[in-house]
Amino acid sequence: MTVVLNQITKSFGAAKVLHELDLEVHEGEFLVLLGASGSGKSTALRMIAGLESVTGGSISIDGRDVTNELPKNRNVAMVFQSYALYPHKTVGENIGYPLKIARLGKSEIEDQVRDVADQVQLTDYLDRYPRQLSGGQRQRVALARAMVRRPAVFLMDEPLSNLDAKLRGHMRAELKHMQQQLGITTIYVTHDQVEAMTLAHRVALLEMGKLQQLASPKSIYDDPETLFVAQFIGSPPMNVAKGSLDGGVFALGDDRIGTGKSLSSPDAVLGLRAEDCRVVEAGAGKIRAKLYANELIGDHTLVTAETASGMFSIKAEKEFDAPMNAAIGIDFDPEKLYLFDGSSGARMR
Amino acid sequence: MAERTLMERLFEPAQIGHMPVGTKIVVYSLLLFWTAFVLFPIYWVFITSFKSAVDVNSGPVYLPFIDFKPSLHAWKELFVFDWEDTLKAYTNSIIISLFATALSVLIGSMAAYALARIEYAPKFGSILIFVLSMIAAFVGVGVYGVDWRLACAVAVAVFFFLIKALGRFYAARLGNGDILFWMISQRILAPVVVVVPIYMMFQSVGLLDTHLAIILTYAVVNLPIVIWLMYDFFKSIPIELEESAQLDGATRLLTFFDIVLPLSKAGLAATTLLVMILAWNEYLLALFLSTSKAQTMPILVAAMNAGERGILWWNMSVVIVVMIIPVVVMAIILQRFIAKGMLLGAVKG
Ligand SMILES: Nc1ncnc2c1ncn2[C@@H]1O[C@H](COP(=O)(O)OP(=O)(O)OP(=O)(O)O)[C@@H](O)[C@H]1O
Ligand SMILES: [Mg+2]
Numbered sequence: 197m198t199v200v201l202n203q204i205t206k207s208f209g210a211a212k213v214l215h216e217l218d219l220e221v222h223e224g225e226f227l228v229l230l231g232a233s234g235s236g237k238s239t240a241l242r243m244i245a246g247l248e249s250v251t252g253g254s255i256s257i258d259g260r261d262v263t264n265e266l267p268k269n270r271n272v273a274m275v276f277q278s279y280a281l282y283p284h285k286t287v288g289e290n291i292g293y294p295l296k297i298a299r300l301g302k303s304e305i306e307d308q309v310r311d312v313a314d315q316v317q318l319t320d321y322l323d324r325y326p327r328q329l330s331g332g333q334r335q336r337v338a339l340a341r342a343m344v345r346r347p348a349v350f351l352m353d354e355p356l357s358n359l360d361a362k363l364r365g366h367m368r369a370e371l372k373h374m375q376q377q378l379g380i381t382t383i384y385v386t387h388d389q390v391e392a393m394t395l396a397h398r399v400a401l402l403e404m405g406k407l408q409q410l411a412s413p414k415s416i417y418d419d420p421e422t423l424f425v426a427q428f429i430g431s432p433p434m435n436v437a438k439g440s441l442d443g444g445v446f447a448l449g450d451d452r453i454g455t456g457k458s459l460s461s462p463d464a465v466l467g468l469r470a471e472d473c474r475v476v477e478a479g480a481g482k483i484r485a486k487l488y489a490n491e492l493i494g495d496h497t498l499v500t501a502e503t504a505s506g507m508f509s510i511k512a513e514k515e516f517d518a519p520m521n522a523a524i525g526i527d528f529d530p531e532k533l534y535l536f537d538g539s540s541g542a543r544m545r
Numbered sequence: 546m547a548e549r550t551l552m553e554r555l556f557e558p559a560q561i562g563h564m565p566v567g568t569k570i571v572v573y574s575l576l577l578f579w580t581a582f583v584l585f586p587i588y589w590v591f592i593t594s595f596k597s598a599v600d601v602n603s604g605p606v607y608l609p610f611i612d613f614k615p616s617l618h619a620w621k622e623l624f625v626f627d628w629e630d631t632l633k634a635y636t637n638s639i640i641i642s643l644f645a646t647a648l649s650v651l652i653g654s655m656a657a658y659a660l661a662r663i664e665y666a667p668k669f670g671s672i673l674i675f676v677l678s679m680i681a682a683f684v685g686v687g688v689y690g691v692d693w694r695l696a697c698a699v700a701v702a703v704f705f706f707l708i709k710a711l712g713r714f715y716a717a718r719l720g721n722g723d724i725l726f727w728m729i730s731q732r733i734l735a736p737v738v739v740v741v742p743i744y745m746m747f748q749s750v751g752l753l754d755t756h757l758a759i760i761l762t763y764a765v766v767n768l769p770i771v772i773w774l775m776y777d778f779f780k781s782i783p784i785e786l787e788e789s790a791q792l793d794g795a796t797r798l799l800t801f802f803d804i805v806l807p808l809s810k811a812g813l814a815a816t817t818l819l820v821m822i823l824a825w826n827e828y829l830l831a832l833f834l835s836t837s838k839a840q841t842m843p844i845l846v847a848a849m850n851a852g853e854r855g856i857l858w859w860n861m862s863v864v865i866v867v868m869i870i871p872v873v874v875m876a877i878i879l880q881r882f883i884a885k886g887m888l889l890g891a892v893k894g
Contacts, residue, residue, distance in 0.1 A: 247788050268794045280785035284807045294793040341793070 197258035197348040197381050198223055199244060204253035206239055206405075213239055214405040216253070221349075222397075224379045226372075230392040231402035232428075237385040238277075240402070241351050244383065245274050258348055273342035274351040277358070279334050281326040287337050288313070288322035294345045312340045315374070332363045339371075343378070350375070350382040356391065368394060389429055393417070401425055423541035426467050426534060432498065435468045437483075437505035438538065446535070449504025453482050456530045457545070463538030472532035473510040475499055475518075481525025483508070487518055501526060587869070594619055594862035601858050619859035631845070631864070637835075638842040639871065641756055642824035645763035650817050652764070653771025654779075656728075658805065660721050660772070661779035662787075670715035671708045678704040725776060732769040737829055744833045754836045762834060763824045770823070771816055778812030779805070814882035822872055842868050 199221040206214040213236045221227045229237045242248040244255060246267035254263045262270050273294070281290050289296075292309045300308075313319045316336040326334055335355060342350060355371075356364045372395055375382050386392055392399045393413040401408040401416065409416055409425045420426035426434045439448045441464040446453040448466065455466075478484070485501035485508060492498075492514070499510040501524060508526060518524065535544040564572065593601065595615035606612035623631045682700035685691040743762060744753070752758040782805060790800040806813075828843040835844065842864060849861035 245788075245792060247791070267788070267791045268796070272792065274789065274792050276785045276789060278783065278785050280783065280789040282786060282790075282804060293790070297794040297799065341789075345793075 199349055199381060199383065200256045201240075201244070202254045202256070204240070204243060204255065205251045206236070206243060206248065207251045212405065214243075214251075217405075217407055219400060219407065219410065221381055221383060224381055226375050226382045226384065226395055226397045228392040228396035228399045229383060229385045229402060230389060230399050230428075231387060233387060235402045236405040237387070237402055238353055239405075241274075241353055241383060241385050244349070245272055245351050246270050271345075271348040272351055273345055273347035273349075275338045275342050275353065275355045277354040279326075279338040279355075279358075281334060281337055281341075283326055285325075286322065287318060287324050287326070287329070290326065290337055291318075291322075291340045291344050293341065298345075308344055309340075312344045315343070316340045316370075331359055332367065335359060335367065339374075343374070346378075347380065350380050350384075352382065352384045354386055355384075357386070357388070364391075371395065389431065393429075401428060403428075420534070421543050423465055423467070423536040423543075426536070426543075430469060432470050432509040434534070435470065435473070435508040436536075437466045437503060437508075438463075439466060439505060440464060441535065441544075446533075448483060451483050451504070453533075454530060455533055455535060457535070459535060459544050461537060461544065464544065465536040465538050465541075467534035467536060468508070468528055468532065470498070470509040471511045472528050473508065474527045475501070475510055475512050475516065476525040476527045478523035478525055481527035483526040485524050485526050487520055487522045487524055489520075490517065590862045590865050593858055594866050596859055596862075598859065619857075619863045623860060623863050633838075634840050634842050634845040635867065637756065637839055638825060638868075641759050641763065641839075641841060642821050644756070645760045645767070645824045646817055646821040648760065648764040649767040649771050649820055650813065653768045654775045654809070654813065654816070656768075657772045657775035658779050658801070660725055661776050662784070663721075665721055665724060666718040668708075668712070668715060669717040669719055670711065672719070674707045674711070675704055678707070725772070729769050729773050732766075736766045740830060740833050743830070747834060753834060754839045756839055758834050759831060759839055759841070762830055763827060766830070767820045767823055771820060774816045774819070775809070775812060778809055778816075782808050810882045814879040818875060818879045818883075821875055825868070825872060 199219075201217050201219040204214060204217040204219075205212065217240060219227075219240075229240060231237045239248060243250055244257075246262070246265060250263050254261055256262060257270060257272070282293065285293065288306075288309050291312060292305045295305045295308060309322070310319065313322055316339055318333065318336055318340060321329060321333060321337075326337065329337065335358070338355065342352075356367050359367060368391060375395075384391075384395060396413050398410060398412050399416050400410045403424055408428075409421045411419070416425060417429050420429065420434075423436070427436065437448050439446050441447075441455070441459050441461045443460055444455050444458045446455055446464065446466050453466070474481070483503055485503045487499065488502045488507060489500040490497055491500075494514075496514055497512045497516045499512045499516065501508045501510060503526070510526065536542065537544055592607075592609055592615075595609060595617070596606070596613060597616050597618060600606050600613040609615045678700040681703070682693075682696040685696040685699075686693045747753050747758045747762075786804055786808070787800050790804045791797075795803060826843060827841075828847065831839075831841045831844055832847075835841065846861055846864050846868070849857040849864065
């Protein structure tokens with residue numbers, strides 16, 4: 197089912213936490229709401245669920261306006277960050293609770309609960325209480341409780357954030373697989389860009405309650421529209437250097453870098469991803485720098501180099517080694533450059 | 546075990562099981578002494594109920610069958626000769642404390658739930674206008690002899706007119722915290738302060754010396770305690786549980802009965818026990834509000850000190866012994882609910 201947010205705003209008293217948010221989620225899509233802490237992701241999700249009132253704008257689910265509808269009439273299921281399992285009910289009762297409210301027969305409930313429990317590998321735990329489960333198991337109970345209803349939309353608020361790194365990776369794959377199998381429209385909130393990149397069909401990046409960009413993981417990474425998006429996505433973050441553009445030549449300290457574009461601006465920002473840079477001998481390359489630190493990450497070495505305008509991170513060969521403070525050059529393909537306006541942060545093409 | 550500092554040895558004693566024998570003897574002697582110290586008054590009351598007047602007056606005797614010959618005369622007097630009075634007071638006490646407790650726990654916990662979950666923001670000015678119009682109505686009826694129906698109607702009309710006309714000139718609002726404090730503040734002054742108005746009120750409606758009058762008074766007097774305790778308790782239930790139930794399709798009422806109530810068992814049990822004990826032991830208000838028909842046990846206890854025969858310690862002891870029984874029974878019934886860890890497993894790890 198589709199979910200459409202139309203010019204949604206939200207204020208808590210005088211504080212405006214969501215600004216005219218427009219969002220269209222397609223049928224069967226896995227949409228990730230990504231943003232830093234306090235950017236309004238949870239608020240947006242809770243408004244879709246009906247747990248938070250709408251200050252302005254409208255929300256429709258499957259073409260039906262639900263702006264003022266009660267949560268129970270929206271046919272959405274939510275997985276809370278804290279799981280929100282009913283501590284006095286067993287795992288089976290927790291999962292079957294939505295069905296019990298829908299007044300299904302006892303045997304029918306049992307069948308469906310067993311079905312879903314199978315899918316998330318909880319069959320052996322149906323008689324336990326939440327307090328007797330591990331974090332990952334609790335998380336799966338929460339998921340199963342949401343799945344059992346076959347809702348129109350899944351809403352998930354950082355469902356993996358309480359898990360340890362290894363389990364998180366595992367559950368991420370599980371989630372993706374499950375969503376693809378069920379084909380249920382899913383809106384997923386996270387502040388973890390790895391989750392966003394791996395899970396999403398499309399990522400909506402929020403900052404201070406404003407939508408920055410809505411695009412597929414690939415194009416939000418390759419084609420950021422603003423400096424903010426460029427720096428938010430990617431690890432390490434995109435290298436940026438302040439300078440000026442004159443007839444397509446970027447001035448970074450004493451270096452002059454041809455950008456291949458005929459742009460001019462007294463205040464511009466140049467962006468370069470770490471994997472698009474190469475370390476070359478001093479004097480060669482396009483930017484002069486001084487080696488600051490080497491870190492062996494595993495399959496590559498992360499080189500930090502000091503330029504005339506701040507530090508650059510460069511992904512180098514695993515075998516790369518050079519003494520501290522050695523003079524080096526940074527080379528790259530001008531095609532891979534990003535240019536932004538210095539004051540507005542907008543991309544310059 | 547590492548060497549412990551003097552302060553640790555003084556204030557963080559090792560587990561009793563791990564102590565050397567000498568220490569163990571000292572610790573157990575102290576514990577035994579304290580137990581005896583605490584239980585002695587109860588023991589004393591118990592044996593006194595079997596003593597004759599001579600045994601009581603001729604100096605302390607401690608051990609039945611050895612020090613003195615136990616007799617059932619006091620028990621006979623209260624349960625054979627005066628059984629009607631005793632039984633009446635007993636049933637009065639039971640009826641009154643049960644109903645008063647039920648009433649105040651029912652109303653108080655609903656109020657507490659509302660305060661814990663719903664934001665109230667009444668305007669301070671409106672409350673002021675309301676109080677002023679009520680005072681005006683009272684003055685009109687009391688001093689100028691206006692018909693009370695007319696006065697009420699006019700007061701309500703004036704109130705609505707004034708808040709409409711003046712409403713936009715004041716902005717200060719009260720919050721839930723203010724309401725809660727106001728309710729608790731009703732208990733800061735001892736109830737004895739209002740005992741005369743309460744007496745006159747029930748006199749004017751002809752309810753003196755009835756169960757109803759005492760039940761209502763006790764319920765109201767204990768309301769702040771119930772609200773205070775239950776407010777804290779409801780606050781401690783994660784709101785996600787209720788939100789999750791709403792999304793699962795539950796109505797507000799169902800959420801309350803399915804989720805909130807089972808999770809508040811411990812709090813309700815503790816509050817019920819406390820309020821019941823307060824009502825069971827209450828003396829002063831009962832003294833004013835009952836003369837004969839509705840007399841409660843504490844009044845009966847006090848009555849043992851009133852006759853021309855001096856203080857009837859033995860009879861008083863009998864009454865006290867039977868008074869303790871229901872409280873102990875209630876404590877045993879309710880204590881299994883007052884278990885900790887009710888909310889374990891609801892949220893996070
Ligand atoms: N009930 C509330 N009353 C007042 N302000 C609120 C309320 N709920 C949220 N806010 C504010 O709204 C902003 C967005 O909050 P929200 O919970 O949506 O952030 P988030 O993006 O989910 O952050 P996080 O990643 O930390 O969960 C925050 O600045 C927060 O302080
Ligand atoms: Mg959040």
